[in-house]
Each structure stands twice: as C-alpha cells, then as structure tokens.
Amino acid sequence: MPQDEEVRPADACVLWLHGDEDTGNGWERLESDPMSGLGRRLPWVQWAFPTARSGTWFDYELPIIEASTEFKRVDDAVHTVHAMLAQIVESGIKPSRIVLGGHGPGAALALLAGRTYQHTLAGIAGLSGWYMRPRQKSSEYGVRTPVLLCHGEDDDDVPVELHSEACGRLRRDGVELSSYNPQEPKAPWRALDEASAAEMTRLAEHIVGGLAEHRGETIDPNLEEDPSRALAERLVDAAEAAQRDVTACRLVSMELEGGTLLQVVLALDGVSSLAEADLSIGATGLELLLPGARKPFSLPFPRRVDTDGADMAKFSAKTGRLKLTLRVAAAC
Secondary structure, three states: OOOOOOEEOOOEEEEEEOOOOOOHHHHOHHHHOOOOOOOOOOOOEEEEOOOOOOOOOOOOOOOOOOOOOOOOOHHHHHHHHHHHHHHHHHOOOOHHHEEEEEEOHHHHHHHHHHHOOOOOOOEEEEEOOOOOOOOOOOOOOHHHOOEEEEOOOOOOOOOHHHHHHHHHHHHHOOOOEEEEOOOOOOOHHHHOOHHHHHHHHHHHHHHHOHHHHHOOOEEOHHHHHOOHHHHHHHHHHHHHHHHHHHOOEEEEEEEEEOOOEEEEEEEEOOOOOHHHOEEEEOOOEEEEEOOOOOOOEEEEOOOOEOHHHOOOEEEEOOOOEEEEEEEEOOOO
16 A cells, blocks of 8 residues: 555445345345445445344335335334434444435335434435325424435336325425436346446435545455444344333424424333423433333434423323423524
8 A cells, every 4th residue: 555545444334224025135235246336336335234133124014005004113113223323423424424225115214214313314215115104294304315216117015106206295395306217126226237337326426425525545444344244233233222221212203393492202102101201301402211211312402492491291191202392592
C-alpha cells in the first residue's frame, strides 16, 4: 500500500430483511455476486442480512390482497428493526449512512419501520413489498428518507397494484421516490445482466446519497474479520435483548402538530394501569420503567417541551396505548 494512501473503515451500512420462506443467507449474493453484487461497487459499506428467529418477521398470509390487512407480531417486528438500527448507530455509523431494505414481507416491514423511525435514514429499498398500515402516519424523519421500490409485474404473492398504491401514498407525503419494475418478480437481482446491474447500482448509489464521494478509498482490511453474517447475528441478538430489557414498551407514533404540540403514543403490553409504571418526563425526553424491566424505555423528543404539561397523559387499558400531549417550549 502506498505510504500516502488513506485507510478508512466502512462508514455506511445496508440492513436487509429477507422475505417469505427465505433466510438472510439467501441474500448474501446481493453483496458478493460477481455479476450483479453491489459489494464490489460499494466497498465502503457494511452489509447485514439477519434471519428472523421464528423464520418470519411477523405473521402473514400470502397472497396479500389489501395493504390495510392487519397481521400479528408487526409491532414486535418494527421494534426489532428499530433496535437493530440503534445497534448499528451505536457502532459508529450515522443514521444518514444506513439503508434499510428487504424483499416481500421484509420489504413491507422495512418500509413501515423506516418511515416510523425517529431518525432520517440514507434510504429505504423494497423489492415486491407493500405499504403496511396505511393509516399509521410516518414520522417527520421518515418522510425525509428517500425510497426505492422495485416490483415484478407478474407477482402472484404481492400484486403489482399494491406497488402502485405504495408509490402513490409516498408521493402524497412528499417522499423522494424512485420506482423500478424488473422482469423477475421473485428475486429481480438474480436475473440482472451487466447493463441492468449498472442501472440498479445507479439507483442504489442515488438512494445512499454521498457514498460515491468515497470511491477509490482503501477500506480497512480488518473489516474482513467481521463478515455480514456475523454482523447480522449480533444485530438480531442485540434486538432481542433490547426487547427483553424494556418489557414490550414501544413507540407507536410521535408527531408535531402545528409546531406547538407534541403528540406521543406508546404501546405498553401487559400493563393494566399507568400506576404500575414509573413515568418520568423531562424537557428533552421521557423514561418509562415497566414492571419486571431491567432498564427503562427512553425516548428523546425532537423539540424541548414544557414539563408543566407533563400530566397530559391518557392511558387505555383496553388498547394498552399511552397518549401524551405535550406543549412545545417557546424558543429562547
């Protein structure tokens, strides 16, 4: 290596969620395939292909007829993905350098988790997915995240009409959207020739944003000791540990209304009364400790709030939802 050549570690990550009857290992070719793999074009990117512990990220039935169909374990799946993203951030990679993507149900989960995440990502990429929970609002950070959606015209599991519906909803929200329809519905990247691979790479580099500025830099060779499979396993382990620690407390939504009110909705499983929980609200965030939890659930606020309004909390034992209405503090 030349003496003046700068060595940099990978500073971006792609987190990819597999689809139906698949595993994360089945998608490693997305990185390493000699023809269409993106790893050789984006060598400064870490890749993670986790496998759902139960084989599926959530309970679903194919074919998907309507995007609004509700499935079990979706909340847990979203929380798991958010925990994985948090682990990547803790490793030193900024949210703005993370692409979240997936195939089939994994794509639907990636889109839902990405658009409700409390940080703006580099991008969301979905192959043959759909827009799950259309009534659930995206976070103010989610609408700033660019999205790439790809779909096969002859997909029997997820009709292409759901792709069009998803594109329409994203465009109405003002999301920067790229749409692509490859010929092979099940795994489009496997059938790519060199020209098509170049087009997919162009779209991928666009959604990742500023990664191209690092082209030609030398990547830290020690990263080879940390393969994508091992990284994926660590992310899944960390996500499950995070779920056990907070005892099924998760963010449903957090929205600013008119710039003066902050509405926060949390889902609390196994709690019949707010008196069972220890809730602490400060100007910059909240902490909620549930019975049996080893550590509190923490949530930073996007704006400072007046703590005098912290008693504006309503809990429904029927739905398990805690709603907080807080007044945004006046600018100093």
